[in-house]
Amino acid sequence: MILKRAITTAQARDKVKRNAVSLCELPxxxxxxxxxxxxxxxNEAVLKATEQARTVALGIRVAVATHRHPNGGAA
Structure with missing residues (x-):
């Protein structure tokens, strides 16, 4: 379908003389x-799970960077 349309456009712009695709049948x-x-x-479940995992990972990274325990206490 895409090839047929492209060659028809090329034919309209005098880039090709004949559209051979129009002579063929699709199998x-x-x-x-x-x-x-x-x-x-x-998909929605996977996206939700990865979002939650990223949030937890970010919390752990922040806790490590600030030397705080992820549950709110000091390390």
Missing amino acids: KGKPGPPSKSLTLTQ
Whole structure:
């Protein structure tokens, strides 16, 4: 589809004389294996978990840098 559109544009701009893609038929695709992609709910859970992990990691880094215990007490 993209190639056909690109060549049609080139033909309109007199860059090519003939659009050979328009003479071809697209083959029928074969069914592939089932998708291994995460669902929307799974993606949201991963993003939430990584956000929480980053927040904890940042808290630990700040605690180490300021010599304070992550739970609020002095080290």
